[in-house]
Amino acid sequence: MKKIAILTFSIILNLQITAQENSKKCITTSLVIKELISNPDYAKTRANVISENKIWIKNNSKEKNTINIPVVIHIIHRNTYTQIGQGNNISNEQVEDALRILNEDYSKTNPEYPNPPRNTFLNYWGNPDIKFCLATIDPDGNPTNGITRTSTIKLSFDADTETNDMKRTWSGGIDAWDQSNYLNIWVCNLSNSSGGGMTLGYAYLPGLQGSQLYKDGLVIDYQYFGTIGGASSNSDGRTATHEIGHYLGLNHTFAEASWNGQGPCDGPQGALQCCDSDNGNVDDTPATDGIYFGSVTSSTNNNTCNDLNYANTFNTDVLDMDENFMAYSNTSWMFTIDQVNVMNATLNGYRSSLKNSTVSVNCDGSVGTGLNNYQIENLHIYPNPTFGKLYIASADEINTLSITNIIGKEILFTKDLSINTIDLSSFENGVYFINISTNKGTHIEKIILSR
Numbered sequence: 001m002k003k004i005a006i007l008t009f010s011i012i013l014n015l016q017i018t019a020q021e022n023s024k025k026c027i028t029t030s031l032v033i034k035e036l037i038s039n040p041d042y043a044k045t046r047a048n049v050i051s052e053n054k055i056w057i058k059n060n061s062k063e064k065n066t067i068n069i070p071v072v073i074h075i076i077h078r079n080t081y082t083q084i085g086q087g088n089n090i091s092n093e094q095v096e097d098a099l100r101i102l103n104e105d106y107s108k109t110n111p112e113y114p115n116p117p118r119n120t121f122l123n124y125w126g127n128p129d130i131k132f133c134l135a136t137i138d139p140d141g142n143p144t145n146g147i148t149r150t151s152t153i154k155l156s157f158d159a160d161t162e163t164n165d166m167k168r169t170w171s172g173g174i175d176a177w178d179q180s181n182y183l184n185i186w187v188c189n190l191s192n193s194s195g196g197g198m199t200l201g202y203a204y205l206p207g208l209q210g211s212q213l214y215k216d217g218l219v220i221d222y223q224y225f226g227t228i229g230g231a232s233s234n235s236d237g238r239t240a241t242h243e244i245g246h247y248l249g250l251n252h253t254f255a256e257a258s259w260n261g262q263g264p265c266d267g268p269q270g271a272l273q274c275c276d277s278d279n280g281n282v283d284d285t286p287a288t289d290g291i292y293f294g295s296v297t298s299s300t301n302n303n304t305c306n307d308l309n310y311a312n313t314f315n316t317d318v319l320d321m322d323e324n325f326m327a328y329s330n331t332s333w334m335f336t337i338d339q340v341n342v343m344n345a346t347l348n349g350y351r352s353s354l355k356n357s358t359v360s361v362n363c364d365g366s367v368g369t370g371l372n373n374y375q376i377e378n379l380h381i382y383p384n385p386t387f388g389k390l391y392i393a394s395a396d397e398i399n400t401l402s403i404t405n406i407i408g409k410e411i412l413f414t415k416d417l418s419i420n421t422i423d424l425s426s427f428e429n430g431v432y433f434i435n436i437s438t439n440k441g442t443h444i445e446k447i448i449l450s451r
Helices: 002-016 028-038 040-059 092-105 210-215 239-247 270-274 337-347
Strands: 067-078 130-135 147-152 183-188 201-203 218-221 380-382 389-393 398-405 410-414 421-423 430-438 441-449
Touching (some): 028 201, 040 210, 092 130, 092 239, 183 239, 201 239, 218 239
Parallel strands (some): 067 130, 067 147, 067 183, 183 218
Antiparallel strands (some): 201 218, 380 389, 389 421, 398 410, 398 430
């Protein structure tokens, strides 16, 4: 218990030295501090996560295979924006663009690699090898395209006072899908009531439990999710990259004044106490004091702390790593090797159920049909549940028909529909999905085999 208390104090201390209310690009740190103070269970779990991650990193090498993570995008839009693509009811294409950027950044295939604007930290560049895939099955076993759209009367959600309202149906948003199997991302219109700055997004560090678990996931302003459609001209599409870093256990790479003006970074000794603030398992990001909001070029030479004063991997004083995804720079392009290790440890520890989720997914980067599927005219699929024989009748000509199981594996595909009977009697009882394609669109329907 004493060890946990010491770790908890250390967590709060390190987070206090990396928070600031006046520059709200990401409010993760202040949210986590408040949660640590008000929620002893969260404080205890955070300490355990950090401790367990250290053990995993010590005993394991980097993940050998790509980790696929099921994602659901909850779009919360103004009720006057009835058309998809209008206002903050963002288009499927904007979602696809956001996922493209996210998957490039987490596979080290982003455009900056292998020749970034500066190569100062090229040898420290790690590859998370994580892929974010839209879920194709919802928690009730129904087909989905991985996107929900919720109409609300609210003009926006105040990031200061309505931080988690978009995560609950009763407060104008939508409830999370099972957090152990899905990464929930809420995309909405964010605003701030005080403190200046604009909140682009936030996510809690891993450790939420019990009645507070509903908070788990990402919140991103619709103008900073992707780079097309309703996205701001200032958006580089990397807000999701940054916030998922938090979701998987990473802190900011820099130190700032504390969130309440009373932390160890304030006062004449602040810089010496605050520079090294990554907290837990990350030694290959240089000690950095304060925020750099500008672009990173070959001539960027910020060096706010002497790295020789801190325990890290550097044996000389190096420049600030402003190009890191967990910084605030206008241009960023990398995670470090130690940051990758922390994220892998989290996915093999606290979030292992997400890594091992059996939810079927669409990883090709496109938004499928799912719940928005085309309703084929006069289509009849019967009986359902079926004992084995399934009869199909449609007024529209069917081009192809396929059937997948609950984990998305295709078990049947045919273009020959001269016979309108499908025999499933050789398959195991359970839930399946039939996908019927016509010239007018595609229809997906859940079927149950029960012999």
